Amino acid sequence: MLRLRCKAKNGTHMMQGLTLQSCVEELKSKVEELTGIPCDVQKIMVGFPPSSLDLRSGDSLQDYPIKSGDTLIVEEEKNKPRPQAKAAVPRAGAPPAKPHLEPGPTLARRVVPADNSCLFTSVFYAIEGGVYDPACAPEMRGLIAQIVASDPASYSEAVLGKSNEEYCAWIRRDDTWGGAIEVSILSKFYRCEICVVDTQTVRVDRFGEDAGYRKRVLLIYDGIHYDPLQREAPGSHAPPQTIFPAADDIILAQALELADEARRKRQFTDVNRFALRCMVCQTGLVGQAEAREHAKETGHTNFGEV
Template structure:
């Protein structure tokens, strides 16, 4: 295996999860509208599986919500996209260095990798050398019989640990935010969510 693990930055526009998946699957950072539709169609087609208890919203309400370009994706969306593409999605969390694997129960033959900083998803790729153009990125890796992707897995984990050491993550329990609409200061994701629900404001800036 030749090359280094690189973090390809995806724009912060509330659709980073979808565009990061689009990049590692299709080398396309503009797939969010299409992938939101895929998720809504999947959820709408199976109201038994995607119940209110599972989604935290009614099936219909969730479908309208996920089609809104301002809304963020998470575990539910990653598991649906793993099945849609027929590949495992490994999402590495910088703060904990944990890897959440989606689609692993399906025994897919390939895997892609994302990295998550507490608020934002970027793509993890194998690049031939530091500074190599994105067209040389390898984003899809074969899953071996032992259900790993071989040496790439260890190199990716080392990269994530290095990002953790450099504190390239947002501590969502304790970070401070300011509401862009009313300038009120908030602490942590919980307060931000409560403020958004109470006011409808969704434009938050992190500040230190």
Template sequence: MDGVIVRRVIPSDNSCLFNAVGYVMDHDKKKAPELRQVIAATVASDPQKYCEAFLGKPNAEYCNWILDSEKWGGAIELAILADYYGREIAAYDIQTTRCDLYGQESNYSERVMLIYDGLHYDALVMSPVEDAPEEFDQTIFAVQPNRSIGPVERLALNFVKDQQRKRSYTDTSKFTLRCGVCQIGVVGQKEAIEHAQATGHVNFQEYR
């Protein structure tokens, strides 16, 4: 199979998960507002499934929250988007090289790939050569009867392992952040969440 795995960088604007999904599904890096609406509508339509215990907040509150362009997405949103598009979403975590597969229980026939560095999602694509233009990207891969996507899967994992060796990730238990509102410094995701809950401030920047 000819080609290389390439990481297509998505802007860091708190909507990287949605825009990364938009890119691998539709070659569109500006789908976040639309996909946030899709998620809110899906959650609102099934309050029994998407209950407070599942979402971590009341259904209506979550729907308002996910429509806010400052809020980040995660596993819940990826699972909903996999079903919305009818394709598996493979999310590779650089720090652990783990691959979380969303939508696999539905036996979809196609898969897309994302890569996650602890804070940020980018798109993983197959390109003819390293620096080929984005219009040549292959982002959708056929799932074979053994539920793999063939040689692409090994290439993707090798790419993720290479990123791990280069330490291209953020250890969220130890990283240092500064609150963009009050400039206070916090260490790790736990302290950042506590500060956000105490103050309502959610605009953090990483600093070293």
């Protein structure tokens, strides 16, 4: 009986059941069984310093300088392609093999820049069917300002938190953030339900839910930042899907699963506790409430997260 230790990348293994009369194919098969390295790409070395064995098919092990207790060093030949796995031949009477199923399309986040305009970039990307255009933000800000200015009764100071005129000037600036008011306006303008999935609370806010819109887009929100959601097929070159039927509740469930996974990974910002700095006077602030109060007292509205 010839017992060899096989030292490979995944550890040291004992090889039993081989004799000096065993052939090379048996050795290679045993090495593959222990190491997972296919026979065709094995490089087997012995001795010190290790020298590679030129193993020929049909030879017996006694034709090589190998003795009981030797350590064989096995590596994979990186310059040789791994052989393709052969389809298994079913045994007589065995049940038919299950067909190999490719992974189906999945819902995923499409990350956009955190540049104060992530909401506008995300909505545009989703509404336009996966078109990323960072230059869209000024146009969308201007669109919102025009809609608000044209309807001062609906968009009063009580709704906006500032006068209609002040709001229109404020939303046009590239250092201000959009939120629920802007999502609601864009939902009406595009006649599309916009669903915002919150990763902190794992809830979905549906804007335009009762308006009878037939299409829906999805955003994910972490307390600070918005990203669009899209359905994509792994390995496919087809464009992602960003517009869904408004009656598709399965896509909402998938979005909530994505938000819950982000929550478990702590991928959210607690807006009541996160640290901010006023970029105008450099005052340190904690949470959204302090930032809002500081803005009322000073008129400063440019904040950065610390």
